Amino acid sequence: MSETTMTAASASAHAANASAARKAETRSILRLAQPRPRSFVPGLLAGVAGALMAVALLACSAWLITRAAEQPPIMFLSMAVVGVRAFALGRSAFRYLERVVSHDGAFRQLAALRLGVFRRLLPLAPAGLSGAGRGDLLTRLVRDVDDLQDLPLRVVQPLLTSLLVAVLSVVGVWLILPAAAIALAVCLVLGGLLGTALSGAVAASSERAIAPLRGKLSNDVLEVVENLDVLRSFDALDTRLAGIADLDAQLRRATLRRALGSGLQASITSLVAGAATLAALVLGIPALDLPGAGAMLGALNGPALAVIVLVPMAVFEVFAAIPAALGVWRQVRASAERVAGVAPAEVPVEIPVDVVGDADAGEQSDAQIDALTAQADALRVLGPVLEVADLSVRWPGQSAPAVSGVSFRLQPGDRMLVAGPSGAGKTSIAHALVRFLDYSGSYRIDGIEARELPQHEVRRVVGLCEQRPWLFDESIRQNLLFARETATDDDLLAVLDRVGLAGWTAERGGLDARVGQRGALVSGGQAQRIAVARAVLADFPVLILDEPTANVDVQQADRLVRDILQAAGDERAVLLISHTPVPAELITARLDLA
């Protein structure tokens, strides 16, 4: 076999594996969306009972009206009169019951599903989510997860109910006139196949496209709103708005086509229902037991003919749900694929998972956690020593490591500068040290391998101030308090003073001043200082500062670094990531990345 053929074969095997894995992920989300039989079956049974009552009501009414026309003594009609009332009441009661029970089950399952998806997402953040657009991610978590409630309500239940009612109705008609039952069965199969095939041909691709289009639209709208200033300055707003208008038009077209498919399917169902009624008439009339026509074996009387002629109408009303359910199924599957795309059952290997500490862990694991937590507490008190040897870090989905062969030692009071050109892997090291990313090699905190510790304990010891610190659209007070909820206003003012923001806070009117969405009302340097104030309040023994001077000018950079290193205090170990020069007297060691 040639090398090219082998490469092609391995690529197609890889694609097949990836597609099988995607399908398995989608199935696992669908399983999460389907309520357990205990809460699903009662609704299903009520639905079947309601639908059967609807068919029985029409059959009974048809029989009653036709029989009454023959003017028999009233006692021959009384059972049917009772039957009509019972079926009418029963139909409404069972429909009500079905709605209440099945929606209750579906909503409970929806809550469990949302929680399940959120639980899957948690370990991925932030490194495993950096590839997903924020608007799209939100749409997947809200709209797509919401759409998954249609699986029990508008797919599984209508399919089972319709099939069961159709089969039972055919059996019922068979007991009156087998030929009419066969005609009804043929029409049902034909209606189902035709309705599904035609509505599928018209609307399937649109039904699958709606969820992704919705996500992309949300993403693009959010991006434009968030970056209005940049888009305006580069005169790129109109192009982006035109792109959004185009997406909107695509979504509208897809929704219209979906409606067209539903309309087509409804008209086919009506057409075939009419054909079934006609067939019942054509087959039933010759079998009528007419006066003077002589006794026929199994001959029909008038009321029975009315029953077999009208029952198909009621059956098709229920049966119309099948092609509709298949349409909804396509949308549900598309939504499940999208949810599975961001919330895989298996965490990618590049993202660390606690060895112990998941919610299902047993008593022994709890004991282990306690022991490790005690160890971690000890580290906080003593001031830990970080020993990193031959560390290598890879981002999810990347074949090559972002950085490798990194070794250093950091102890209380150290100020280590990590320098290197853009893309050298400085941030990747920071993410590994706070366990957002997994690592190979060794990373020990006071002799304990970090992967043996619960992640949150590592993060109690090692704190990260990110390059673009996240500020909440709240007051300065709230932006600090979440680092230490018990801090008083005096504590907050003292720490703001430590990071050089006392004057600015007073100018702004105190701790109640707002910082704007993502810190829009503060400068880059002030945002960094607030982030450092937070870290000081949280009292991390080891502090990683990722490019604190990235958003300030050269004149201010020096002052900012001095201020925040001073604010960090002498006891704390600081790892300062910077690709701009830092005065030698401010650092005790440096690590240069190529």
Ligand SMILES: Nc1ncnc2c1ncn2[C@@H]1O[C@H](COP(=O)(O)OP(=O)(O)OP(=O)(O)O)[C@@H](O)[C@H]1O
């Ligand atoms: N979320 C991500 N997903 C995939 N690859 C990433 C991600 N973030 C960074 N990388 C890649 O990892 C490598 C190292 O990036 P990193 O951000 O660690 O560099 P850096 O030295 O901090 O750069 P800078 O000084 O520009 O911040 C780069 O090749 C980058 O493209």
